[in-house]
Amino acid sequence: MMPKLAKLLVVDDEPFNLEIIAEHLDGAGYELVTANDGQEAWELLQGAPEDEFDALILDRMMPRMDGLTLLKLVKQEARFRQVPVIMQTAAASKEQVMEGIQNGAYYYLTKPFDGEVLATIVRAALTDRAGWKDLAREAQQEGHILSLMTEGTFRFRTLEDARGLAQSLASRCPDPTNVGLGLLELLVNAVEHGNLGISTKEKARLLHQGIWEEEVRRRVEMPENAAKWASVTMKRDGLAVRFHIRDAGPGFDWKVFEQFDPARAFEPNGRGIALARQLCFADLEYLGTGSEVRFSVAIDG
DSSP: OOOOOEEEEEEOSOHHHHHHHHHHHTTSSEEEEEESSHHHHHHHHHHSOTTOOSEEEEESSOSSSOHHHHHHHHHHSGGGTTSOEEEEESOOOHHHHHHHHHTTOOEEEESSOOHHHHHHHHHHHHHHHHHHHHHHHHHHHOOHHHHTOOEEEEEEOSHHHHHHHHHHHHTTSSSHHHHHHHHHHHHHHIIIIIISOOOHHHHHHHHHHTOHHHHHHHHHTSGGGTTOOEEEEEEEOSSEEEEEEEOSSOOOOGGGGSSOOGGGTTSSSSOHHHHHHHHTOTTOEEETTTTEEEEEEEOOO
16 A cells, blocks of 8 residues: 655645745645635535644635634644644744744744745654654553553663653553653653754754754764663652653753744744643753753643
8 A cells, every 4th residue: 555645735815825835845745735715724624534634834814714713723623633733924023923833833934935944844744743643543552561550760762762652651641642742852852962962953954954863863873872871760649640851961051942932933843842841741840951851740630
């Protein structure tokens, strides 16, 4: 069976903008569906099967229903909540960007489009979407033995380790899909930024070049990184599931990333910590220089 093409819903009231997006993404292996305003897009979504679309690209200003209104509707419906939304805009104030972020638009594009930037943002959103779907599926399939665990410490050093741990540990929590997304962001952060020293600026460059995962794997195998492990401790009590992650790095300026800076909304990365906090870890706290972070998930009832 041929793998399913990623399917994008592109919403814009200007036919020229739809043509430009289609031209830039031509040959990238995506299936594009277009809508001329938010109302038409919402009707398409309501009639579509679950998981029909892998990402949405929305114009903010449109007749009948604007992009922000559509964004709110999409994020209020459980079956669309994990679909990444890319908001496109000709000009946006800091307040407008924050409004979009707070309603779930973690990716932004500015008009006129740069083809490489568009491709990078779409690729980043679809990579996140694929990871989220894997997390949701694996979290639902975890076995009964893990559900009996109340405390444990795990070492990890690769992206594959981080993904497996996020899936497994999330299954011990309420709302495992969202918890898994937040855990994945923080575990990957410990590998790439903590152990391997890849800066946010450097990661942006690697993502633009499409070689981020390849570079992470290369650095993991370097002799100077062979003994670098990160760890995550999980402890479940009657009130919460508590986590503590440590990496082998010198730390970083974590205060810069606690809240989502609108200036980074147009980059393909730099949103992970704020995303984890917004998703489910309201008490997320970095310790010392930033090589340790702790957070918890409340247990209902």
